[in-house]
Amino acid sequence: MRAGLKSVKPYGDTMGDGAVQLSFTLPLDDVDQAREGGRLLALKMGLENPRVVFAKRLGREFVFLVVYGASKHSLDVSSLQVSKLDVVLMSHEEIREFVRSRIGRKIRVMGACLGTDAHTVGIDAVLSMKGYAGHKGLESYPDFEVSNLGAQVAPADLVEKARQSCPDALLISQVVTQKDIHRATLSRFLDYLDASGERSKYVLIAGGPGLTHPLAKELGYDAGFGAGTVPEQVASYIVQELARRKGK
Amino acid sequence: MRAGLKSVKPYGDTMGDGAVQLSFTLPLDDVDQAREGGRLLALKMGLENPRVVFAKRLGREFVFLVVYGASKHSLDVSSLQVSKLDVVLMSHEEIREFVRSRIGRKIRVMGACLGTDAHTVGIDAVLSMKGYAGHKGLESYPDFEVSNLGAQVAPADLVEKARQSCPDALLISQVVTQKDIHRATLSRFLDYLDASGERSKYVLIAGGPGLTHPLAKELGYDAGFGAGTVPEQVASYIVQELARRKGK
Amino acid sequence: MKKLFPFSQSKIEEARDSSARIVDSLIPFIEARSTASVERAILRLLGVDKATPQGQPWANVIVEKLLEKDLLGDGVAYWVGQALLEKDAPVPQLAEAVVAGRRELGNEVSPKAAEVQEALTPHIRQAVQSLESRSREREAMLKRLGEGPSPLLYVIVATGNIHEDIVQAKSAVMLGADCIAVIRSTGQSLMDYVPHGSTTEGYGGTYATQENFRLMRQAMDEAGEEAGRYVRLVNYSSGLCMPEIAAIGALERLDMMLNDSMYGILFRDINMQRTFVDQYFSRMILAFSDMFINTGEDNYLTTADAYEQSHTVIASQLINEQFALRAGMKPARIGLGHAFEMNPDIEDGLLWEIAQAELVRQIFPQCPIKYMPPTKYMTGNIFKGHLLNAMFNMTSILTGQSIHLVGILTEALHTPFMHDRYLALENARYIFNSARHLRDEIVVNPSGRMVKRAEEVLDSTVELLREIRQTGLMKAIEKGAFAEISRNMVGGKGLEGVFVKTSRYLNPFVAAFSRTEASLA
Amino acid sequence: MKKLFPFSQSKIEEARDSSARIVDSLIPFIEARSTASVERAILRLLGVDKATPQGQPWANVIVEKLLEKDLLGDGVAYWVGQALLEKDAPVPQLAEAVVAGRRELGNEVSPKAAEVQEALTPHIRQAVQSLESRSREREAMLKRLGEGPSPLLYVIVATGNIHEDIVQAKSAVMLGADCIAVIRSTGQSLMDYVPHGSTTEGYGGTYATQENFRLMRQAMDEAGEEAGRYVRLVNYSSGLCMPEIAAIGALERLDMMLNDSMYGILFRDINMQRTFVDQYFSRMILAFSDMFINTGEDNYLTTADAYEQSHTVIASQLINEQFALRAGMKPARIGLGHAFEMNPDIEDGLLWEIAQAELVRQIFPQCPIKYMPPTKYMTGNIFKGHLLNAMFNMTSILTGQSIHLVGILTEALHTPFMHDRYLALENARYIFNSARHLRDEIVVNPSGRMVKRAEEVLDSTVELLREIRQTGLMKAIEKGAFAEISRNMVGGKGLEGVFVKTSRYLNPFVAAFSRTEASLA
Ligand code: B12
Numbered sequence A, B: 001m002r003a004g005l006k007s008v009k010p011y012g013d014t015m016g017d018g019a020v021q022l023s024f025t026l027p028l029d030d031v032d033q034a035r036e037g038g039r040l041l042a043l044k045m046g047l048e049n050p051r052v053v054f055a056k057r058l059g060r061e062f063v064f065l066v067v068y069g070a071s072k073h074s075l076d077v078s079s080l081q082v083s084k085l086d087v088v089l090m091s092h093e094e095i096r097e098f099v100r101s102r103i104g105r106k107i108r109v110m111g112a113c114l115g116t117d118a119h120t121v122g123i124d125a126v127l128s129m130k131g132y133a134g135h136k137g138l139e140s141y142p143d144f145e146v147s148n149l150g151a152q153v154a155p156a157d158l159v160e161k162a163r164q165s166c167p168d169a170l171l172i173s174q175v176v177t178q179k180d181i182h183r184a185t186l187s188r189f190l191d192y193l194d195a196s197g198e199r200s201k202y203v204l205i206a207g208g209p210g211l212t213h214p215l216a217k218e219l220g221y222d223a224g225f226g227a228g229t230v231p232e233q234v235a236s237y238i239v240q241e242l243a244r245r246k247g248k
Numbered sequence C, D: 001m002k003k004l005f006p007f008s009q010s011k012i013e014e015a016r017d018s019s020a021r022i023v024d025s026l027i028p029f030i031e032a033r034s035t036a037s038v039e040r041a042i043l044r045l046l047g048v049d050k051a052t053p054q055g056q057p058w059a060n061v062i063v064e065k066l067l068e069k070d071l072l073g074d075g076v077a078y079w080v081g082q083a084l085l086e087k088d089a090p091v092p093q094l095a096e097a098v099v100a101g102r103r104e105l106g107n108e109v110s111p112k113a114a115e116v117q118e119a120l121t122p123h124i125r126q127a128v129q130s131l132e133s134r135s136r137e138r139e140a141m142l143k144r145l146g147e148g149p150s151p152l153l154y155v156i157v158a159t160g161n162i163h164e165d166i167v168q169a170k171s172a173v174m175l176g177a178d179c180i181a182v183i184r185s186t187g188q189s190l191m192d193y194v195p196h197g198s199t200t201e202g203y204g205g206t207y208a209t210q211e212n213f214r215l216m217r218q219a220m221d222e223a224g225e226e227a228g229r230y231v232r233l234v235n236y237s238s239g240l241c242m243p244e245i246a247a248i249g250a251l252e253r254l255d256m257m258l259n260d261s262m263y264g265i266l267f268r269d270i271n272m273q274r275t276f277v278d279q280y281f282s283r284m285i286l287a288f289s290d291m292f293i294n295t296g297e298d299n300y301l302t303t304a305d306a307y308e309q310s311h312t313v314i315a316s317q318l319i320n321e322q323f324a325l326r327a328g329m330k331p332a333r334i335g336l337g338h339a340f341e342m343n344p345d346i347e348d349g350l351l352w353e354i355a356q357a358e359l360v361r362q363i364f365p366q367c368p369i370k371y372m373p374p375t376k377y378m379t380g381n382i383f384k385g386h387l388l389n390a391m392f393n394m395t396s397i398l399t400g401q402s403i404h405l406v407g408i409l410t411e412a413l414h415t416p417f418m419h420d421r422y423l424a425l426e427n428a429r430y431i432f433n434s435a436r437h438l439r440d441e442i443v444v445n446p447s448g449r450m451v452k453r454a455e456e457v458l459d460s461t462v463e464l465l466r467e468i469r470q471t472g473l474m475k476a477i478e479k480g481a482f483a484e485i486s487r488n489m490v491g492g493k494g495l496e497g498v499f500v501k502t503s504r505y506l507n508p509f510v511a512a513f514s515r516t517e518a519s520l521a
């Protein structure tokens, strides 16, 4: 039954069948036209025998479609690079050990929801004593000193606050992603940092449900954490990164 | 807000945003690998900024993914050909009139669920007195004589039955589509008909939820009817086609 | 069992009493007859499980030989007994020789019934023991592994390929399924033989064969060990081979069989004499093997309207129950089917579904009710379909159903993909857990709409059964009493396989089953 | 109203009594103060709705001028009155001249209160009349068009672009929505002014501006005519501009406002003095304009655990109710918020949700309850999300909620796409219709789990309010009584906009609203 890793295709009930479900709305008025449009779009996307299985008018000029088809694309997963953070996940205990043996001082982190973002639950999940899903946050780590600035911190203010207290790491949360506001805000903050030549002073971490490590790297951060992050991951990364920087 | 008909894209909340939802399973064991695989597949399908928003292991070697992205494909709908049946939809009354004035005799139709298919509800919806969704079936038309052979009629038997009673139209239902059995069965039946040189004697109609008019044409039938067909559509087609053939 | 509705027990009793009489009056007719499939089942129980190189099962070859010689009326056991008297041998070995033409059946060695019986006895005993050992295996595994909380989550696999089916079924078990049903290929129910070996080419399902049963059983035992609960395996003892499939299922330790006393007649146009005779012996095998049956009343509602025809479901369940009891089944193994099939656009439709489900529950307090999901009103709108299933799940947990056939959002599109099944199981598990004790928490307004509806349905059931009792079941079916379908006594498929037993007809399993049961009790 | 649970009314009374005292003891504090936003609201009610070419609203310019001169303590109305005494003119015209620097406010023409009042009177009367005419319009349309069955289906649009919002909202109305809420852009709540004109660039929502209100109102009136029911329009009288947005909403015939006496304090870190003063006048405007408020208790459960913190929701609702009553609101306009936010993995979670929803319903029998969908446990698994919403819908119809915020399957991903909203409305409509009268049909076991749970929550509420009554509301908030968030009396944003009224402070609307109401009554 197994497919080779060189040509992996989506799977419905027969290896290699390519089964894919799609849904989208086309801005068209006529349902038949939209059905046919949906079929053509699916063909363009590389689906064979696409079937428009449902169509519903949503208003004067919109039709919602559900489509099934067989993807003809296949993936060579044998060479697939999963860009993962280069970090060994450690437990609370191990992190303590690591800090004591390899860093030998308290680690100071500063967190904030940047810009207009007021979603604090995510950053609190990482930083607060209470933590997330049973994992206590960085405040609970004896060797961490945490300052959490909370919601809606303007980029300029964060640069200033950081300059005043010189944390090792800056932890920035971005939850709202509409119209890519998270990208814009994260970039703007780096511009401020660059302006004052301080980018390299901190380990720069961005997090939020729309973030991934590759995206954070692309924007110029050192690391990115997405949905479901637990505090240990972040702490492990910070201490290992600091050790690495120290080593240099 | 309206887009030109020359470049229609899927619509989420901003004209041209291309918003598409996908879901599929990849036969991979590692969730991170599958996430990345899903992203790459979406890129191959022409989605920009694909986001894998959900991943769940379904078993030792399978991961289910939900993906959102922005399709970069657009459709030129101004030239889009919706292959519709060339038929004027008439009411029960109009059909009666049409038969009396244009054909002048009773019309005889024979229906069957071909092959191993035992789904009779669809063909009964078209043929029986009771009909479908409030539309009475062909048995209720005074000028139609209906013979409904029911479920699981072998192709050879249908050829034979048709030869015996010479109906004007053969109505064939195919509901099961797994592994394209409907295509195979429909083709096999035409082979039998061809073998006895009788294909052109009947108006050949195929129907079922997986059928479309283009598909039926492709297989060699005169017309195809899909999900949601109402009897009037079928009756209108039959009488108009018979008039056309008579006219020749 | 808690009851949500107040009901007069007397109406229920009247309905049950009618059904008992309806069924009783058919038993002499049934007992006077046997069928080709019953005879083949006897051979299969005796270990005749091979096929010719052309794929014709030995059981069929042998029965046909007797038929040709016009000797089938005595029963295959009679002639096997005679052959064994002539020269004892393991029955499969005898069968091989017969098929190969090296030996012949039909030579009367002794006219004495007792001698023939005696020649058969050790073989029958061995067959019975192997069935018993399968039940004991099951019992031990159930004890050791336990099973999921009620209702059991029942899903189907139907790829057409047994090896793909196994992949799908394993995933389902990991995701919480308790029962795995391997759906049969379209058309199998009308095949008058059971295909041989493992198969990879079915449509809409996978052929039921003994080897497929074995492969899936093995896979599910493994999956069950891993998941830490016993996985029940389901197939179809239905169609032209009801008793045979019961036999091979019992031999491969399947746990449940779709098995209905009238489904084949109504939905597959199988001759009614054939079905009535076949279902009787098939249920004896299942009863003896401690297997569940699932009846098929849900099918009524895929063709007829669920609101209008609710009472026919209950009437049919009562009849199915009586047939099952006559065949020796315990109520706790009689899984009566019904379904959530009302038009989702009806105002208060959910109330009527609850009323119906609760009514069924209360009429059959000891039976494990098999509750089927919406199928008829499922469409290509998979999101809406997921919701219909959610309301079905809700109704199931609220009314205390026992075997819950998990509804799948792509029902209108294709046999389930792996992730369709995942989403479906997630749906059921979420709602069952979240509403676990809702049933304990509520009481139904005794003068409300739901109780009124249930009472109406019950009244119509009583009425219908009263009529059927008068006409007799066969005549009633002719008149279209069920599912708006009418079938003729001599119409339909498979009548040629029905025969009247001669006076020396022998089916030693009938006695063996009841004897062993009695000795166990 | 039918009640599912048996409750001792006395506990409810004690809780309500505590809340009344808690709120009463704050009223003198509130009445002694006004804020920049209250003053700007007064200007806006008087028709000052323009902005400078740089986008600074005239209302802000004028209030700041008075602030600079340290004259705001008398109230903007006082100085407008003086200016009118000097030279009467339509207020917007006066405002234009002031903004342009052609006229100045702050010249005392007469020290007599009565004369200032008199100069204002025709302008106030005109303002009040235009508010009244908006209410009458609404009343007439409601009468002519009617509205959907209860609960009202409330959906959000949030594209960031008012023109796209209109497209989305029209589709929603066609698909069954009764209320359309235009979500504001992130950050607007902390802006100390209301932006001007139509806007196309918001994030996570669209700016609340008077022009956007007007455009959407017009579109929804059209859509409502087509759909044959009145469409209610919702926005946010919340944040640093509570009273101003109440004013422009009233002027553009919006129908509902998110408006909470504590939300800004807790969730936007707005200074508590500012919020308490702002909410008071904002609610007077809303009350006079016959608008609904929706309070924001649902937000507590997005940060705190819904099972643990249920009692804080009810305590806050009781406080919100009292604040609203003090501002002259009728119970029938006080839409108290709560939410379906329990962890979907809890066994019997649905029972606890039903218990909570029913408790709220029974404590506030006259209030239209605004019921918010699951958000916190929504994930990228849109299929599962659709089910959480289904159970939410089920709970809503079962417990008789009034304003039903339709949950959207993509909640965890993005502000709704058009088809997300369609699927969400379909979900709610299917379940409401299918379970329409379920509430009538059932009775809850009085000694069961649900009643016990509701009683525990009620007990904790009584306890919490007792404590708050002792410490006082401001201190209690400092101590983190709500949502586990603690706020300081002089902390947070907007304190600089709060001032103590001088003895000649004037806000003629307060009197005008109550006078007119009285004369109408
Ligand atoms: C709770 C909530 C709120 C609360 C926030 C309360 C608070 N104090 O945080 C309230 C009700 C106030 C709110 C308001 C709004 N919200 Co809101 N909200 C949510 C909701 C329901 C849950 C978010 C949450 O708490 N998740 C739980 C946490 C634990 O997960 P998380 O944030 O992903 O964090 C994890 C990881 O991402 C990571 N992480 C996050 N940050 C960081 C930072 C670092 C450094 C690291 C290492 C890791 C990390 O670790 C965390 C733990 O695993 C989501 C919908 C949803 N279900 O996701 C909408 C949602 C995020 N909100 C949304 C919107 C639009 C708003 C508003 C703008 C709406 C409005 N116009 O009124 C407002 C304004 C808020 C603002 N100015 O930013 C949208 C965003 C759409 C988008 N993608 O752009 C969402 C998706 C809802 C929706 N579909 O519309 N919201």
Ligand code: B12
Residues within 6 Å of the ligand: B116, B117, B118, B119, B120, B121, B122, B123, B125, B126, B132, B171, B172, B173, B174, B175, B176, B177, B178, B205, B206, B207, B208, B209, B210, B225, B226, B227, B228, B229, B230, B234, C183, C184, C185, C186, C187, C203, C204, C205, C267, C299, C302, C303, C375, C376, C377, C378, C379, C410, C411, C412, C413, C414, C415, C416
């Ligand atoms: C009812 C039903 C049954 C009933 C059939 C009863 C009967 N007498 O018909 C029973 C329970 C017996 C049954 C059995 C099986 N079924 Co079935 N069944 C369905 C179900 C729930 C509804 C079909 C239906 O009645 N639709 C209503 C009618 C009115 O719609 P329709 O058929 O599309 O017909 C309309 C149009 O298509 C058109 N039309 C149809 N035919 C024709 C012909 C002509 C000439 C014209 C002009 C128009 C026309 O007009 C009709 C009116 O608009 C569907 C799932 C679903 N919701 O669709 C599964 C479904 C069709 N069944 C399925 C399967 C696999 C089976 C089985 C093979 C399962 C098994 N292995 O046991 C069996 C075997 C049946 C067999 N041998 O064919 C699959 C097919 C999968 C696939 N795409 O290949 C489905 C999709 C379910 C699933 N997801 O697995 N089934």
Ligand SMILES: Cc1ncc(COP(=O)(O)O)c(C=O)c1O
Residues within 6 Å of the ligand: C184, C185, C186, C187, C188, C189, C236, C237, C238, C239, C258, C259, C260, C263, C268, C294, C295, C296, C297, C299
């Ligand atoms: C009793 C019974 N047998 C059989 C089947 C399956 O159909 P088929 O007869 O085609 O195997 C069903 C389907 O629901 C059923 O209920």
Ligand SMILES: Cc1ncc(COP(=O)(O)O)c(C=O)c1O
Residues within 6 Å of the ligand: D184, D185, D186, D187, D188, D189, D236, D237, D238, D239, D258, D259, D260, D263, D268, D294, D295, D296, D297, D299
């Ligand atoms: C009372 C109230 N105000 C406002 C908001 C919206 O947030 P913001 O303050 O960012 O506009 C909510 C959200 O739920 C609310 O409940």
